[in-house]
Amino acid sequence: MTATGVLALDIGGTKLAAGLVDATGRVRSFLVAPTPDGRRAALDVLFALGRKAVADAGADWPEVAAVGIGCGGPLDAEGGVLLSPPHLPGWVDVPVAGLVAAAFGKPAVLDNDGTAAAEAEHRFGAGVGTAQMVYLTLSTGVGGGAVLNGQVYRGATGNGAELGHVVVDWRGRACRGCGGRGCLEAYVSGTSIAERAREALDPASFRRGSGGSFSGSSLSGVDAVTAAEVAAHAAAGDPLAVRVWRETIDALGTGLTSIVNMLEPELVVLGGGVTRAGDALIAPARAAVRAAAMTPGGRSVRVERAALGDQVGVVGAAAVAMRKFFRKGTV
Amino acid sequence: MTATGVLALDIGGTKLAAGLVDATGRVRSFLVAPTPDGRRAALDVLFALGRKAVADAGADWPEVAAVGIGCGGPLDAEGGVLLSPPHLPGWVDVPVAGLVAAAFGKPAVLDNDGTAAAEAEHRFGAGVGTAQMVYLTLSTGVGGGAVLNGQVYRGATGNGAELGHVVVDWRGRACRGCGGRGCLEAYVSGTSIAERAREALDPASFRRGSGGSFSGSSLSGVDAVTAAEVAAHAAAGDPLAVRVWRETIDALGTGLTSIVNMLEPELVVLGGGVTRAGDALIAPARAAVRAAAMTPGGRSVRVERAALGDQVGVVGAAAVAMRKFFRKGTV
Structure with a gap:
């Protein structure tokens, strides 16, 4: 069985998460790690989690079409820039979507984690x-x-x-x-x-x-x-x-x-x-x-x-990427 | 000069207002009276104000296309029914849009006065x-x-x-x-x-x-x-x-x-x-x-x-009627 999906990254103040999510909202792989101090260290861990999430999903995944990123605001969703989220001290004006796109070679989109979670529950969870x-x-x-x-x-x-x-x-x-x-x-x-x-x-x-x-x-x-x-x-x-x-x-x-x-x-x-x-x-x-x-x-x-429990962050980040990059009928 | 417009009725707890409003939001006639006690008496005054507003607008008005009504909620906007607005004691389940349509022989629409005022300021006032x-x-x-x-x-x-x-x-x-x-x-x-x-x-x-x-x-x-x-x-x-x-x-x-x-x-x-x-x-x-x-x-x-001052109620009621009954290009 093959499927197209997105890599989802969730940047929290206490933990980082990554997962591969298919177009039906099903989480094919899911990894969590504590958020290390410092922006550089945290991004290194996040990228490693992301790579492992892709590997864990197995060889039947022909394509990760895009990457979705959820994080607390304030942020510039259009530009993909974290402005100065209070739960991430020292992360000021970080162009995280650009960094992720460069690291994974895929289009990436950033959105507020609350917005993303709402989208996840609406698209795949309690609010369908x-x-x-x-x-x-x-x-x-x-x-x-x-x-x-x-x-x-x-x-x-x-x-x-x-x-x-x-x-x-x-x-x-x-x-x-x-x-x-x-x-x-x-x-x-x-x-x-x-x-x-x-x-x-x-x-x-x-x-x-x-x-x-x-x-x-x-x-x-x-x-x-x-x-x-x-x-x-x-x-x-x-x-x-x-x-x-x-x-x-x-x-x-x-x-x-x-x-x-x-x-x-x-x-x-x-x-x-x-x-x-x-x-x-x-x-x-x-x-x-x-x-x-x-x-x-x-x-x-x-x-x-x-309905989505601890995985709402990655499903949300995935839902944001699907909204931005998937057109109706493409998946 | 001729123009098409709407009759606007505003039902408040302390005062009633009526006006003829043209498609540009201009108020061509405007009348206010205290709200009498009792639903029947209040509706009589409201209808009299409405008829006078039409008459006052002058003979150059070929058509009042519709009637818009604003009132405090809760109300059923779709059905045109006032449910039980706290500022109008005794007005329970009053089908005011139907009563107005019958009185004036025109299609009528009811909406929350706050919603209507927001629409007025957005369409014609400070929020354009x-x-x-x-x-x-x-x-x-x-x-x-x-x-x-x-x-x-x-x-x-x-x-x-x-x-x-x-x-x-x-x-x-x-x-x-x-x-x-x-x-x-x-x-x-x-x-x-x-x-x-x-x-x-x-x-x-x-x-x-x-x-x-x-x-x-x-x-x-x-x-x-x-x-x-x-x-x-x-x-x-x-x-x-x-x-x-x-x-x-x-x-x-x-x-x-x-x-x-x-x-x-x-x-x-x-x-x-x-x-x-x-x-x-x-x-x-x-x-x-x-x-x-x-x-x-x-x-x-x-x-x-x-921007619309004391006339926001009638301009709002008019804006609601324009949204419902006027199609783009008809006025």
Whole structure:
């Protein structure tokens, strides 16, 4: 069996991924490695992963037609240049699409990873057939993308749908992602969930806070609290974890309400590591947005977990390349 | 000179308007009346205004080709039915497009007044030539509309771009418009600006508040405080008015930041009665969004006052009818 596909590269702040994806969205090979410090070292690892992904796909692949690259913004998608993504310190004005095209001898395209993931879920995942769909990834940071009227929405400079930076509390927590205040990302990213739990556990910061003593929290024995532990301990009824988790749901419900009131999507897809909590996250978030968002859009909107899991990054990067380089009927 | 145009009807909670608008967006006749209580009485006044608008336009009008109607949502634009707009108590499931078509013997179309106003500013006003434009009206309530990729954005059920119900404070003021909490509308509508000033002036509510005495406020001699008075007294340096006005700007800056991060428009157009404050509102709101919204979209976005003023409602209703009933080249 032969097939035509694309090489997909996903550049994250903590990990790099590469995969060969066929035209049906199926991932034929998939490799992940931690992101090393330094731009040069990271690109070396990325290119090595890419070459291995091609080799791993096997000899029945006659052609890698193109390369798709996903990365956090801000970026210049048209020019294929990373401008200054906050999760990649020192990567300023990097012409990554050009570097990739030179390394692999194939046309390459760069897009925002949130946009790419939205495209992946719309083309191959939870959002197939929808006209208006919003995708939110709750991960180290919070990113997103939107499909409006059946098309991926880009905004004026290609950096639209920064859904993690919808503000939920104008006097709220500082946001590491954008330097602003009270963004959704400052509450529902894995980083923030863990950080808020640690703040609540720490007696010094706790004295400045408002409520009772949590010295008996089951989390207090945990060395380095993670979002997954907060979710698990909340499910087990630990009061501190429950408090942090409830605040997470409140923030998510508020942010989704703003998003739904603004875009009135049929479907909100939630992806990223934090969604491993499953229905402990999705069900109350769905209930919150249905209760608070305006009718009729708020009543009918579906809120669902992403279908593509950990591979959404490479499927997204592949989907971006397919949109750019594949014409209808060529694959 | 003869011309073809449309009759435009604008149904507001406090006033009704009608006008004859030609295909270039020029308003040939314009009439306004207070909205009487009761649906039947209001429709009678609206139809009388419409007939007078046609008569006032003069004998050189050979044809009113269609009727456009703008009203606050939620509504079913396709069916021409008002569902249950909160500013029109008792108007539940009113087939207003059908009633208007019957009354005037012309095809009629209904759309959300925020959507219609966005279309008007995009087609004939401040947003001509833009691909991504957001319109926000700061009036009795706060409505809005968006033009994305050159097209008015509707959402899944035609009620998208409810920009007044982007949340700025998840634990904030109750919102009269949607029953939610902390919406932009709960801070920057004319109603809310006046209400917050009255709360600050009232000693009973004031004791519950946080800061110093405002018994010396120049507003304390005003019988029924309005948003315009708050703006004027703030400009004159009255501390209470300054505080209320600053909170208004903060809320507007926060809401616009969320909107710009989500939609990355080239242009934000601000209209409605509250914008009569002019640069005391527009300039600090522009500065706030440019400082807080993400680069590069936040740095390049323009924030401008609407061009169509009090006639935006009828021009918008007319633009909706032109989009639906006029084909290119027919006018």
